[in-house]
Amino acid sequence: MKQNTSGQGVTRRHFLGYVTAALGAFVATVVAVPVVGAFVSPALKKKGSGQWISLGAIDKFTRKEPKMVGITVVKQDGWVEARQPRVVWVVAEDNNKFRVYNAQCTHLGCVADWDPQDRTWKSPCHGGVFAFEDGRVLAGPPPRGLDSLEYKIEGGELVVNYQDFRLGIEEKTAL
Ligand code: FES
Numbered sequence: 001m002k003q004n005t006s007g008q009g010v011t012r013r014h015f016l017g018y019v020t021a022a023l024g025a026f027v028a029t030v031v032a033v034p035v036v037g038a039f040v041s042p043a044l045k046k047k048g049s050g051q052w053i054s055l056g057a058i059d060k061f062t063r064k065e066p067k068m069v070g071i072t073v074v075k076q077d078g079w080v081e082a083r084q085p086r087v088v089w090v091v092a093e094d095n096n097k098f099r100v101y102n103a104q105c106t107h108l109g110c111v112a113d114w115d116p117q118d119r120t121w122k123s124p125c126h127g128g129v130f131a132f133e134d135g136r137v138l139a140g141p142p143p144r145g146l147d148s149l150e151y152k153i154e155g156g157e158l159v160v161n162y163q164d165f166r167l168g169i170e171e172k173t174a175l
Contacts, residue, residue: 050161058158061092101146143170
């Protein structure tokens, strides 16, 4: 169907050509954006920036005892993404203030457990003991106290900025 042979207007063949080219460009964009993102995003991801994870409603934490909360973190290794379990300890204080600790013992990474008799955290591996008041080392080989984590309250939930830290050294260094 030729509508115009004088060079003005658009023939059906030209019109289909434009539509095909436009569709091709659209498909190329849709495919390219995630592919480029997948390559660029891990390279730009800031080391030690942490992951904000909800620990649930703030009213489930009381001042009486620290509460252990299990979370899942997403670890990016190059282009590979893995989900890994982690544990934090939460201590509620007055006026909606909290202390949140990474439960990994700073010696070699065993999960420090709460001893309600002694009111200390104890690492089951090599006898590390941490104080309730501030997570400092009371005994054993841990080179520093429990690592505290940044938190915020959002919509009535306690949200922690979870990070792993280098083990076995005195300085608190995010991985
Ligand atoms: S891992 Fe905790 S004392 Fe060694």
